[in-house]
Amino acid sequence: MAYEVVIMRDNVWRIEDGGVRSYLFAGGERALLVDTGFGTGDLKSAAAGLTSLPLTLVNTHADGDHIGCNHQFETAYLYPAEFEYYAQSERASENAKPLPLWESDIIDLGGGSFRFEVIHIPGHTWGSIALLDRVNKILVSGDSVSEGAVFMFGPVRSLRAHIASMEKLLARAGDIDAIYPAHGPTPIGAASIEKLRGAGVKLLRGELPALEPPFDIPAKMYMDAGHGFFY
Numbered sequence: 001m002a003y004e005v006v007i008m009r010d011n012v013w014r015i016e017d018g019g020v021r022s023y024l025f026a027g028g029e030r031a032l033l034v035d036t037g038f039g040t041g042d043l044k045s046a047a048a049g050l051t052s053l054p055l056t057l058v059n060t061h062a063d064g065d066h067i068g069c070n071h072q073f074e075t076a077y078l079y080p081a082e083f084e085y086y087a088q089s090e091r092a093s094e095n096a097k098p099l100p101l102w103e104s105d106i107i108d109l110g111g112g113s114f115r116f117e118v119i120h121i122p123g124h125t126w127g128s129i130a131l132l133d134r135v136n137k138i139l140v141s142g143d144s145v146s147e148g149a150v151f152m153f154g155p156v157r158s159l160r161a162h163i164a165s166m167e168k169l170l171a172r173a174g175d176i177d178a179i180y181p182a183h184g185p186t187p188i189g190a191a192s193i194e195k196l197r198g199a200g201v202k203l204l205r206g207e208l209p210a211l212e213p214p215f216d217i218p219a220k221m222y223m224d225a226g227h228g229f230f231y
């Protein structure tokens, strides 16, 4: 399958994989690939066609639609709280060897280009992370901040932890102009963090109506101002 590749800004691409996307950042010395989609194509070649810089792969989390091409890479950086879930994935034995990324670690792409700080934001999964570039004011959010409904049912998820993570991100909102999520519209504004936090609080209080999801999942959909959860 051919990917749809769209330029976000200079040296930044989104690589669309039919409902989920990866992001590629080319810096002064190295490139950063964030997530690897469903695994329907040859993502490594697609990335190599966009930049010849040495590539670092980071997974925002280990849901199947974010690690689908991890078997094409030698190593992948994940938050250690995600290692166990990653090891349970379908192609675990073939997948890139996990390397740890910790809170406040910096991924510097060199030459004053992009410099991402790791922020642990559990809730969607135990080890979900966001990557914040304070100079370019970009937050790469994985699934944890997006428009539409965030998956919040099943064993690796915690709505209470997610609310706390949104509060953590709110403290950094002054450093964020654009959020790059893995699903739905992109980029979105920093206001989505507060909207999602508010939706989570209302959901816990039982203030949001249960809607039927648009596909067959063992959960209901709860929405508030265009943001919400499958829960």
Ligand SMILES: [Zn+2]
Pocket: 020, 063, 065, 066, 143, 182, 183
């Ligand atoms: Zn996802």
